[in-house]
Amino acid sequence: MTAGLRAALRGAAAVTGVGETAYGRGPADRSSLTLQLEAALAAVRDAGLDPHDIDGVIPSTAGTCIAEDLVDNLGITDLRFSATVPMGGASCVAALQTAQAVIAAGICRHVLLVVGRDGRAGNIGTRLRATPQFRTVAEFETPLGAFAPVELYAPMARRHMQTYGTTSADLAHIAVTMRQHALGHPNAVMKKPMTLADHQASRLIADPFRLFDCSLESHGAAAVVVSARSAAADLAKPLVPLLACAEGHPDSPSSITQRPDLLHLGIAKCAQRAFDLAGVTRADIDVAEIYDCFTYIVLCQLEDLGFCAKGEGAAFVRDGGIGLGGRLPVNTHGGLLSQAHMVGMNHIVELVRQLRGEAANQVAGARVGLVTGYGDMGDGSIAILGNA
Amino acid sequence: MMSSLQAMQSLDAQPYWDGLQGEAGQGGRLLVQRCRACGKHRHYPRPLCPACHSFKVDWVPPAGIGQVHSWTVVHQSALPAYADRVPYTLLTVDLPEGVRLMGRLVDPPGELAVGRPVRVAVERGPDGAPQPVFHWA
Numbered sequence: 154m155t156a157g158l159r160a161a162l163r164g165a166a167a168v169t170g171v172g173e174t175a176y177g178r179g180p181a182d183r184s185s186l187t188l189q190l191e192a193a194l195a196a197v198r199d200a201g202l203d204p205h206d207i208d209g210v211i212p213s214t215a216g217t218c219i220a221e222d223l224v225d226n227l228g229i230t231d232l233r234f235s236a237t238v239p240m241g242g243a244s245c246v247a248a249l250q251t252a253q254a255v256i257a258a259g260i261c262r263h264v265l266l267v268v269g270r271d272g273r274a275g276n277i278g279t280r281l282r283a284t285p286q287f288r289t290v291a292e293f294e295t296p297l298g299a300f301a302p303v304e305l306y307a308p309m310a311r312r313h314m315q316t317y318g319t320t321s322a323d324l325a326h327i328a329v330t331m332r333q334h335a336l337g338h339p340n341a342v343m344k345k346p347m348t349l350a351d352h353q354a355s356r357l358i359a360d361p362f363r364l365f366d367c368s369l370e371s372h373g374a375a376a377v378v379v380s381a382r383s384a385a386a387d388l389a390k391p392l393v394p395l396l397a398c399a400e401g402h403p404d405s406p407s408s409i410t411q412r413p414d415l416l417h418l419g420i421a422k423c424a425q426r427a428f429d430l431a432g433v434t435r436a437d438i439d440v441a442e443i444y445d446c447f448t449y450i451v452l453c454q455l456e457d458l459g460f461c462a463k464g465e466g467a468a469f470v471r472d473g474g475i476g477l478g479g480r481l482p483v484n485t486h487g488g489l490l491s492q493a494h495m496v497g498m499n500h501i502v503e504l505v506r507q508l509r510g511e512a513a514n515q516v517a518g519a520r521v522g523l524v525t526g527y528g529d530m531g532d533g534s535i536a537i538l539g540n541a
Numbered sequence: 542m543m544s545s546l547q548a549m550q551s552l553d554a555q556p557y558w559d560g561l562q563g564e565a566g567q568g569g570r571l572l573v574q575r576c577r578a579c580g581k582h583r584h585y586p587r588p589l590c591p592a593c594h595s596f597k598v599d600w601v602p603p604a605g606i607g608q609v610h611s612w613t614v615v616h617q618s619a620l621p622a623y624a625d626r627v628p629y630t631l632l633t634v635d636l637p638e639g640v641r642l643m644g645r646l647v648d649p650p651g652e653l654a655v656g657r658p659v660r661v662a663v664e665r666g667p668d669g670a671p672q673p674v675f676h677w678a
Contacts, residue, residue: 276619292549293585297644297672298615298623299631307613308633315611315655357628360614408585410633410643415611 170200170378176493181372185217189269192374201389209261241528250398269374289407323467325352335487368489375498397430399423403531420533421457442500584640
């Protein structure tokens with residue numbers, strides 16, 4: 154199956170354009186729709202395309218910028234495909250797979266992905282409770298006192314700690330590294346340096362998660378254009394081919410409580426498939442943008458991706474291992490923890506800039522990289538990009 | 542407050558909710574689904590057995606003693622009913638029937654550890670509605 158998929162998909166599509174607004178905290182002075190249109194236009198123009206060239210759209214499930222808005226505002230006259238991908242934080246990277254498949258099938262030439270938020274949508278628990286994926290949690294767990302993601306995800310981290318001896322101080326390395334990367338990025342929100350001691354002094358939200366284990370509430374928007382290789386020969390920027398995309402869903406994905414294995418995420422099911430499809434190994438990965446709604450989610454994914462054995466994530470993230478110049482630079486833009494929470498679309502934007510050689514915190518000679526998504530009660534997605 | 546926490550009760554889970562509420566004059570009890578065709582327990586309630594795909598189901602009380610699988614201690618809550626109850630401990634508990642439960646530990650937490658035995662009970666939550674909670678066994 155891998156050989157057939159590989160022949161059909163590998164190199165069929167490439168990211169040709171990326172765009173983002175300025176990111177900020179608190180309420181934006183413009184609507185979520187306006188922000189997303191700004192990012193969409195930036196991505197289209199970055200590719201050297203005209204907005205009328207877009208023939209497929211995958212807007213976010215938030216509903217603040219739907220396919221109709223994109224037709225109305227961009228003046229698209231022949232939209233051939235629209236869909237949304239309801240996988241929470243795994244959606245953006247999973248949408249790369251959707252775009253790749255639609256392009257490989259010959260349905261579309263240029264597919265636009267866009268997300269954004271205006272910072273006025275209210276409490277995260279309230280927002281998630283309204284999504285179908287949280288229906289089970291909302292009915293059975295919210296009455297018991299579990300509401301926000303921090304409360305739902307904390308038992309995964311606690312189980313890892315009890316099983317492997319991982320500590321809060323280990324998670325601090327992830328938060329501090331993301332902050333260091335944000336300090337070097339012009340469009341990152343968090344500009345105050347953070348030490349390991351700062352992390353340990355931050356207040357507990359839902360044990361073992363402290364404030365600095367948690368990602369930001371942000372406003373802004375980000376967008377990506379995925380194009381058919383055959384339609385992208387003369388575009389503005391160097392092509393960044395999609396070598397492989399995959400998504401993985403955990404067993405019993407409606408609640409974390411009922412997941413048989415709290416120590417592996419959905420991405421564990423699809424990581425090897427992605428490496429096989431791409432025809433690369435872990436050692437080929439020069440830079441990794443890993444979904445970081447919470448510090449622990451980075452650590453768990455590093456294990457599930459096979460960069461280290463299960464239980465060895467703490468050792469992997471210590472001592473600069475995931476920093477610039479480390480064995481695997483992670484979230485070179487500062488991530489959701491310190492750049493902004495753009496549902497991981499900002500991770501795709503950053504990876505593309507790294508592989509073009511135009512990143513703020515450039516990893517010298519980066520040729521192959523990966524980006525992941527994590528969402529809802531354990532959904533995972535991965536894309537491997539580059540010129541290998 | 543009751544309406545905000547309990548507003549999402551679904552038709553497919555009505556026996557679960559009715560069980561917690563209890564009959565007039567009796568306390569509520571926790572019920573989980575057991576497939577009438579293959580005997581496999583499942584939770585949270587859902588229409589179809591994922592093992593044998595039978596819709597036929599019995600709603601049965603679990604034995605009641607489980608083991609701590611994991612936990613979190615919630616230090617801030619956006620839920621009005623819980624906001625002034627922090628910190629509280631939410632346990633994830635393995636039952637011998639092969640399903641898990643979530644619920645508050647209503648005894649003093651003491652030394653939390655994986656594998657510690659707990660007993661499930663149905664008691665009134667902060668909104669007044671009956672819910673599964675845990676005591677140390």
